[in-house]
Amino acid sequence: MSKIHVSTTVNGDAVEYLCDPRETLLDCLRDKLSLTGAKEGCGTGDCGACSVTLDGRLVCSCLVLGVEADGKEIGTVEGIAEGDVLHPLQQKFIDYAALQCGICTPGILVAAKALLEQNPDPTEEEVRFWLAGNLCRCTGYDKIIRAVMDTAKDMREAV
Template identity: 80%
Template sequence: MSKMHITTTVNGDDVEFLCDPRETLLDVLRDRLGLTGAKEGCGTGDCGACSVTLDGRLVCSCLVLGAEAEGKRIGTIEGMAKGEDLHPLQKKFIEHAALQCGICTPGILVATEALLKKNPDPSETEVRYWLAGNLCRCTGYDKIIRAVLETAADMREAS
């Protein structure tokens, strides 16, 4: 099977890669581009560990083909921090101990960043609904929800 040449933007950088037509975006990110933040938890789009944004839309990268990235903008956990400066969500997750084993954390952070871009003033119910596709077996969700709501408040106050 011949490889496909894909040109895309990942975390603001122009990127080119070759991939098999059946290769998932998750596999491309991890194996071809070395971006290992997105994790494969289920391979069926049920856990959210592989969450990334594709043209601003939250997607499970295990359900998207790498070829579908052609001409699109991809956002991953690696793109959240700016150099040594963590994203406000990352800081709050640390402050609230809203992570434990780390398998789900990148997907949850990408998902909540996408939520705050869409709605900078979410209610607790909206945050819980938005995260319904991200499974965490370690933390429960209370610390995560508090971290997201505090980040949203801080970001609104700062702007």
């Protein structure tokens, strides 16, 4: 099977890779681009550990083919911080101890950031609904929800 050339943008950087037509975006990110933040939890789109944005839309990268990224903008957890400066959401996750084992955390951070970009003033119900596709077995969800809500409040006040 011949490889397909893909040109895309990941976290603002133009990148190219070769992939098999059936290779997932998750595998391309991890194996071709060494971006290992997105994790494979289930391989069926049920856990959200592999969440990334594709042209601003939240997707499970285990359900997207690597070739589908051609010409598109991908956002991963590696692109959330600005250099060595954590995004306010990442800092709140630390402040609230909203992470433990780290398997789900990258996907939840990507999903929460996508929510706050679309809705900077979410209700708790909206945060819970938005993050419902991300499963966490360690923290429960209370600390995660509080971290996202507090980030939203701080970001609104900073404007």
